[in-house]
Structures are given as C-alpha cells and as structure tokens.
Amino acid sequence: MNQVLYACYIDSSLDEFGQLISTLNANGFNNRLDVSRRRSRDLTYSLRFTRHYEPDDWSQAELLDPCYSPDSCVEEFRSHVDGKIVVGGLDMAANMDIYVPDYGHMLIPNRTKKIFENSILVGMSFERVRVVEDGGHTQDPFEEVEPPSHLETEAPFWVVLPEVTMPPLSSSMDLTDSNGMSQAPGDPKAYYNMKEGMYTHPEMHFRRHEVETMPLFDVAKTIERFGQSPKTVVSPRFYRFCIDQGIEGHWAPVRLDED
Numbered sequence: 001m002n003q004v005l006y007a008c009y010i011d012s013s014l015d016e017f018g019q020l021i022s023t024l025n026a027n028g029f030n031n032r033l034d035v036s037r038r039r040s041r042d043l044t045y046s047l048r049f050t051r052h053y054e055p056d057d058w059s060q061a062e063l064l065d066p067c068y069s070p071d072s073c074v075e076e077f078r079s080h081v082d083g084k085i086v087v088g089g090l091d092m093a094a095n096m097d098i099y100v101p102d103y104g105h106m107l108i109p110n111r112t113k114k115i116f117e118n119s120i121l122v123g124m125s126f127e128r129v130r131v132v133e134d135g136g137h138t139q140d141p142f143e144e145v146e147p148p149s150h151l152e153t154e155a156p157f158w159v160v161l162p163e164v165t166m167p168p169l170s171s172s173m174d175l176t177d178s179n180g181m182s183q184a185p186g187d188p189k190a191y192y193n194m195k196e197g198m199y200t201h202p203e204m205h206f207r208r209h210e211v212e213t214m215p216l217f218d219v220a221k222t223i224e225r226f227g228q229s230p231k232t233v234v235s236p237r238f239y240r241f242c243i244d245q246g247i248e249g250h251w252a253p254v255r256l257d258e259d
Contacts (some may be wrong), residue, residue, distance in 0.1 A: 123164045176195060
C-alpha cells in the first residue's frame with residue numbers, strides 16, 4: 001500500500017527543514033514531485049513552502065509579478081467559437097481590485113480599469129471578458145456557455161492585455177512541459193510549468209542585459225505560455241501607482257540574472 005507523508009509549512013525557510021528532509025530521504029522516502037506516477041508503491045512525501053514578502057521586497061524590486069490571488073478559484077480560457085476570453089468563478093472575486101488566477105491573465109473590475117485608463121501607465125490595453133456563474137463551465141472550451149451573469153452586466157470585468165513582450169525567461173529557471181520533461185525557454189507555442197525547489201510559487205527570472213534593451217513599459221507579458229496564457233510582468237511604476245491609488249493586489253519580485 002502506498003504511504004504518503006504530506007506537510008505544508010507556510011512562510012518557512014527551506015533551511016529550517018533541511019534536517020527533516022535529510023531524515024526522510026535517509027529512510028527511503030522520495031519527494032513526491034520527483035517520483036513518476038507509475039511508481040505508486042514508493043514511500044513519498046510532499047513538503048511545500050510559501051514565501052513571505054515584506055513591503056520592502058516589493059518596493060525595491062526591479063520588476064514585479066502580479067501573482068496569483070490566494071484561494072484562487074477563477075478559471076479562464078479563450079473560446080474556440082468566437083475568440084472571447086471566458087471566465088468562471090468571478091463572483092468569488094467581485095470585491096478585489098486585481099485578480100490573477102493561478103497561471104492566468106490579470107483580471108480587473110470596471111472601477112480598476114477606469115483608474116488605469118486615466119493614468120500615464122503605458123503598454124496595456126483591455127478586453128472585456130465573458131463571465132459565467134462558476135468555474136465549472138470553463139472546463140471544456142467547446143461547451144456552450146451560459147448567458148452572461150449579473151456580474152457581467154452590472155460590474156463588467158476586463159482582462160489586461162500587455163502590448164509589450166518580455167525576452168525569454170532565464171535558462172537558470174527550472175522549466176518543464178506538461179509531462180515533467182525539461183524545456184528550454186522562449187517557445188511561444190509550448191506549454192510550460194515552472195518549478196523552484198519546494199516553493200509553491202516560483203519566482204520568474206530574466207537576463208538583465210535583455211531586459212535593459214526593452215522599450216519603456218509598465219505592463220508586459222512573457223513569451224512563454226502557462227496553461228493558455230502568458231504571465232504578466234509589471235514595472236515598479238505600475239506597482240507604486242497601485243499603492244498610491246489604493247489598488248490592492250498580490251505581488252512577487254521578478255529577478256534579473258546578471259549572466
């Protein structure tokens with residue numbers, strides 16, 4: 001019978017649990033993320049870490065990732081029928097200023113869009129999304145979606161579409177395809193997953209010299225797609241604007257590699 005030890009430590013350092021990991025490995029346990037599903041009889045453990053950031057981490061970052069919103073339950077896809085972005089589950093995010101599904105677009109309500117439109121921020125446009133009542137209807141892109149819900153008619157939501165594209169992610173990152181095989185960055189047609197040790201949400205890395213040759217932007221997108229969508233990268237000016245305007249979001253620093 002398969003034996004699994006599962007633990008999740010929030011805001012804890014990997015170093016604090018080095019001894020525990022060594023003990024597990026010494027006693028025949030394997031990290032579940034590194035074990036093939038076919039080896040179902042292995043002793044496995046799953047130990048995940050979530051970073052805790054201080055405000056200085058965001059204010060001093062050279063670029064930022066408007067990362068996933070905690071307890072994310074919004075699902076999205078671009079319809080194969082009419083090309084529209086369809087989003088389900090936004091009733092859970094109606095009071096948020098910025099909502100980012102796990103590996104999804106940056107979604108904003110009408111009130112946030114109006115603030116952005118009246119700003120000097122550059123490099124973004126907006127597309128209205130079709131809202132359905134819950135995420136269950138977004139599983140199959142060919143499934144007929146329900147008529148627009150009250151959320152779409154009373155408080156429409158928009159997706160922020162960056163007009164600038166980032167250079168490829170740094171080769172220092174651990175990128176894989178859907179089968180867990182290592183994958184080089186920079187393929188706009190591929191499907192990517194990001195890993196970073198035992199951290200739940202990896203930080204993005206780019207090469208500094210490539211970023212420094214980019215045109216001026218406040219919002220940009222990755223070449224790489226995660227799920228159906230690229231990830232979004234924003235400038236420090238975008239972050240400061242959100243702070244000054246009281247726009248709440250969830251952020252992670254983006255790292256620039258020197259090589």
